[in-house]
Amino acid sequence: xxxxxxxxxxxxxxxxxxxxxxxxxxxxxxxxxxxxxxxxxxxxxxxxxxxxxxxxxxxxxxxxxxxxxxxxxxxxxxxxxxxxxxxxxxxxxxxxxxxxxxxxxxxxxxxxxxxxxxxxxxxxxxxxxxxxxxxxxxxxxxxxxxxxxxxxxxxxxxxxxxxxxxxxxxxxxxxxxxxxxxxxxxxxxxxxxxxxxxxxxxxxxxxxxxxxxxxxxxxxxxxxxxxxxxxxxxxxxxxxxxxxxxxxxxxxxxxxxxxxxxxxxxxxxxxxxxxxxxxxxxxxxxxxxxxxxxxxxxxxxxxxxxxxxxxxxxxxxxxxxxxxxxxxxxxxxxxxxxxxxxxxxxxxxxxxxxxxxxxxxxxxxxxxxxxxxxxxxxxxxxxxxxxxxxxxxxxxxxxxxxxxxxxxxxxxxxxxxxxxxxxxxxxxxxxxxxxxxxxxxxxxxxxxxxxxxxxxxxxxxxxxxxxxxxxxxxxxxxxxxxxxxxxxxxxxxxxxxxxxxxxxxxxxxxxxxxxxxxxxxxxxxxxxxxxxxxxxxxxxxxxxxxxxxxxxxxxxxxxxxxxxxxxxxxxxxxxxxxxxxxxxxxxxxxxxxxxxxxxxxxxxxxxxxxxxxxxxxxxxxxxxxxxxxxxxxxxxxxxxxxxxxxxxxxxxxxxxxxxxxxxxxxxxxxxxxxxxxxxxxxxxxxxxxxxxxxxxxxxxxxxxxxxxxxxxx
Amino acid sequence: xxxxxxxxxxxxxxxxxxxxxxxxxxxxxxxxxxxxxxxxxxxxxxxxxxxxxxxxxxxxxxxxxxxxxxxxxxxxxxxxxxxxxxxxxxxxxxxxxxxxxxxxxxxxxxxxxxxxxxxxxxxxxxxxxxxxxxxxxxxxxxxxxxxxxxxxxxxxxxxxxxxxxxxxxxxxxxxxxxxxxxxxxxxxxx
Numbered sequence: 001x002x003x004x005x006x007x008x009x010x011x012x013x014x015x016x017x018x019x020x021x022x023x024x025x026x027x028x029x030x031x032x033x034x035x036x037x038x039x040x041x042x043x044x045x046x047x048x049x050x051x052x053x054x055x056x057x058x059x060x061x062x063x064x065x066x067x068x069x070x071x072x073x074x075x076x077x078x079x080x081x082x083x084x085x086x087x088x089x090x091x092x093x094x095x096x097x098x099x100x101x102x103x104x105x106x107x108x109x110x111x112x113x114x115x116x117x118x119x120x121x122x123x124x125x126x127x128x129x130x131x132x133x134x135x136x137x138x139x140x141x142x143x144x145x146x147x148x149x150x151x152x153x154x155x156x157x158x159x160x161x162x163x164x165x166x167x168x169x170x171x172x173x174x175x176x177x178x179x180x181x182x183x184x185x186x187x188x189x190x191x192x193x194x195x196x197x198x199x200x201x202x203x204x205x206x207x208x209x210x211x212x213x214x215x216x217x218x219x220x221x222x223x224x225x226x227x228x229x230x231x232x233x234x235x236x237x238x239x240x241x242x243x244x245x246x247x248x249x250x251x252x253x254x255x256x257x258x259x260x261x262x263x264x265x266x267x268x269x270x271x272x273x274x275x276x277x278x279x280x281x282x283x284x285x286x287x288x289x290x291x292x293x294x295x296x297x298x299x300x301x302x303x304x305x306x307x308x309x310x311x312x313x314x315x316x317x318x319x320x321x322x323x324x325x326x327x328x329x330x331x332x333x334x335x336x337x338x339x340x341x342x343x344x345x346x347x348x349x350x351x352x353x354x355x356x357x358x359x360x361x362x363x364x365x366x367x368x369x370x371x372x373x374x375x376x377x378x379x380x381x382x383x384x385x386x387x388x389x390x391x392x393x394x395x396x397x398x399x400x401x402x403x404x405x406x407x408x409x410x411x412x413x414x415x416x417x418x419x420x421x422x423x424x425x426x427x428x429x430x431x432x433x434x435x436x437x438x439x440x441x442x443x444x445x446x447x448x449x450x451x452x453x454x455x456x457x458x459x460x461x462x463x464x465x466x467x468x469x470x471x472x473x474x475x476x477x478x479x480x481x482x483x484x485x486x487x488x489x490x491x492x493x494x495x496x497x498x499x500x501x502x503x504x505x506x507x508x509x510x511x512x513x514x515x516x517x518x519x520x521x522x523x524x525x526x527x528x529x530x531x532x533x534x535x536x537x538x539x540x541x542x543x544x545x546x547x548x549x550x551x552x553x554x555x556x557x558x559x560x561x562x563x564x565x566x567x568x569x570x571x572x573x574x575x576x577x578x579x580x581x582x583x584x585x586x587x588x589x590x591x592x593x594x595x596x597x598x599x600x601x602x603x604x605x606x607x608x609x610x611x612x613x614x615x616x617x618x619x620x621x622x623x624x625x626x627x628x629x630x631x632x633x634x635x636x637x638x639x640x641x642x643x644x645x646x647x648x649x650x651x652x653x654x655x656x657x658x659x660x661x662x663x664x665x666x667x668x669x670x671x672x673x674x675x676x677x678x679x680x681x682x683x684x685x686x687x688x689x690x691x692x693x694x695x696x697x698x699x700x701x702x703x704x705x706x707x708x709x710x711x712x713x
Numbered sequence: 714x715x716x717x718x719x720x721x722x723x724x725x726x727x728x729x730x731x732x733x734x735x736x737x738x739x740x741x742x743x744x745x746x747x748x749x750x751x752x753x754x755x756x757x758x759x760x761x762x763x764x765x766x767x768x769x770x771x772x773x774x775x776x777x778x779x780x781x782x783x784x785x786x787x788x789x790x791x792x793x794x795x796x797x798x799x800x801x802x803x804x805x806x807x808x809x810x811x812x813x814x815x816x817x818x819x820x821x822x823x824x825x826x827x828x829x830x831x832x833x834x835x836x837x838x839x840x841x842x843x844x845x846x847x848x849x850x851x852x853x854x855x856x857x858x859x860x861x862x863x864x865x866x867x868x869x870x871x872x873x874x875x876x877x878x879x880x881x882x883x884x885x886x887x888x889x890x891x892x893x894x895x896x897x898x899x900x901x902x903x
Contacts, residue, residue, distance in 0.1 A: 271778035
């Protein structure tokens with residue numbers, strides 16, 4: 001954040017960059033003029049500018065590479081950047097290229113136009129003219145010196161050092177020196193008395209002198225003073241040399257100098273023509289390159305700034321498209337794009353608001369549904385709903401408890417397919433299905449079926465459901481297991497019967513018995529033996545039958561009474577063993593308890609349970625007539641989240657007829673010749689009083705089987 | 714991962730830069746210091762040297778078209794030190810200029826410091842004159858301490874920066890303008 005604050009604005013950086021480039025280019029272009037003081041720095045300026053170009057080029061290339069990478073990744077805004085950039089580069093490049101082309105043309109033509117054959121010729125002529133003029137003067141001076149040498153030859157004998165002063169003055173020479181053959185100075189005279197030492201010719205001059213006899217040349221004395229040096233051989237007794245130095249008149253020297261300067265300058269320029277073109281082209285190219293590169297780089301930066309909000313927008317839209325409605329974008333500028341970004345933010349706010357509301361409503365509906373489902377699930381009545389094709393739509397937990405089938409797994413299927421897999425449910429399900437299809441209004445039906453746990457009675461209520469338009473959209477069936485209710489009603493009825501029996505039948509029995517005994521007592525003495533004997537037999541029969549009737553009524557009232565008198569913990573295995581001990585003499589009784597011997601305990605009245613065991617064993621013994629095989633299975637098991645002790649009694653007697661199975665536990669139902677028919681009824685009553693259940697094991701093909709479930713502790 | 718790769722690359726570049734010193738380009742036209750010596754005369758050391766200048770066709774062409782050429786003869790005397798850079802005791806430059814004079818059709822050679830020089834009718838003789846350095850005083854004997862080791866070095870530097878402006882960039886790019894010599898080093902007997 002601090003860094004952001006410290007960073008100068010982009011526009012300022014760009015201005016500074018352009019100023020720097022312009023300054024550097026201006027310096028270079030100034031340096032190109034030879035007279036400039038910057039000329040000495042030309043190479044450095046060129047190098048700096050070239051380096052600047054390279055840096056800019058690297059920047060541009062890096063930017064292009066980054067852009068290409070973004071394009072490949074199909075990043076947001078990359079295509080827009082590319083399009084804007086190529087447009088910009090094209091627009092910048094075209095005029096720049098045109099200007100560059102024509103500038104180069106003008107430059108080359110301009111430089112070429114400085115030089116032409118006429119000026120070339122004139123320059124050379126001018127130089128030749130000045131050379132000719134000097135040559136003429138030199139020739140003249142040589143002649144003068146030669147004449148003097150001849151004169152000296154004649155008067156060589158009498159030559160004195162004094163004379164040389166006169167000769168020099170005569171000729172108008174600046175200096176005159178006489179050398180011996182060996183180069184020794186014989187005599188010398190100078191126009192300037194201060195010059196004691198005359199100008200001495202060098203080795204090369206001596207060499208030339210010895211070869212050709214005389215020498216004439218221009219000798220630059222100082223920077224802008226020329227002398228004509230002529231040396232001539234003086235022949236005489238000894239060979240001498242005379243050297244004269246003539247000054248070139250100032251005016252001529254100046255002119256010659258000026259011509260030479262111009263010529264050299266022209267020559268140099270001509271020679272440098274190509275290099276000059278190259279230099280200017282280089283400078284021009286550098287200017288173009290730098291400005292273009294800088295412009296492209298700046299274009300990159302400014303386009304990045306322009307595209308940034310668009311990029312954000314694209315990202316934002318993508319986020320919204322993928323479901324992130326909370327997207328809020330930073331508003332960076334107060335322009336059209338800024339307005340667009342603001343609108344986008346408002347839009348996403350609204351969308352996310354609406355989405356939240358929908359979600360809230362959805363949650364509420366869901367809660368409501370879950371609540372209803374909870375209620376349905378916790379109902380003791382089974383509820384199954386159907387769609388318009390009578391396929392199961394929902395089913396609650398109670399449906400499972402009643403049918404012992406996971407009805408939930410059959411959603412989308414009809415009751416008939418459920419019936420296919422569970423044969424024992426086929427009957428009730430088929431009748432429900434039939435009722436569903438036929439009924440137009442609420443219906444109620446009691447349906448009985450035989451499950452693995454014995455006979456069950458269901459009270460089914462169904463209603464078809466209609467839409468607002470009156471179309472049938474499905475149906476709901478509610479069913480209750482009313483087995484226990486019906487049993488209770490039956491028990492109550494039997495209890496009432498028993499009470500009545502006791503009251504209405506047992507009471508008259510005693511007077512009947514007493515009356516019969518009195519009859520016998522009073523009349524036996526008065527009757528003949530034969531009649532007395534018959535009376536006695538009849539009386540005995542009456543008394544016996546009354547006794548039997550009393551017993552029967554007692555049994556019945558016993559059945560009608562509540563038998564669970566006390567509740568203690570009973571070790572069922574020990575109890576069964578104890579009861580079996582009483583029948584030990586009878587062979588063929590087997591007891592099996594698996595591994596659960598220690599854990600087979602229940603809470604109940606031991607006397608009642610003992611009676612149950614006695615009744616069942618007696619039944620089995622009677623069925624097998626004492627010769628068969630009786631098996632008692634005991635095990636602990638879990639059912640509907642509670643522990644049960646299962647006791648199975650199995651024999652290999654004749655078995656129970658199918659039509660009797662439904663009523664076998666009713667009082668006064670028996671297959672035996674003897675007996676009251678209350679044995680199994682009492683058993684069932686005791687078991688139910690202990691919260692258990694008993695049913696006939698219908699799976700058994702051979703002999704009879706009873707299964708008892710008692711809640712374990 | 715990325716930063717370590719970068720570090721490795723940097724290390725390689727550093728090592729490369731260290732193991733591969735910039736090669737001194739001795740072109741086909743570079744001047745050669747044939748011989749150089751310092752002789753003690755009275756109390757001064759005088760330099761004498763023999764240098765072979767080799768002018769490339771381009772340089773000759775430029776010279777003939779009036780472009781002046783400059784050379785600097787660099788003399789450097791250093792005191793050798795064992796664990797440190799050598800200490801430079803004396804550094805001296807002699808600058809020479811050669812220029813063609815069209816009017817007189819001569820080559821003028823000039824010592825820019827002393828102003829001495831001469832005109833030569835041929836380029837060869839001018840270059841000859843340039844090539845020998847005779848008895849130039851360099852340093853006083855007292856400058857050198859006894860018991861120290863000294864190295865003298867001599868080289869000829871072609872002054873590209875004194876060429877006319879249009880030629881300068883080319884002079885850096887074209888080997889024909891690589892006229893400078895390498896260092897000629899010798900141990901001084903003290």
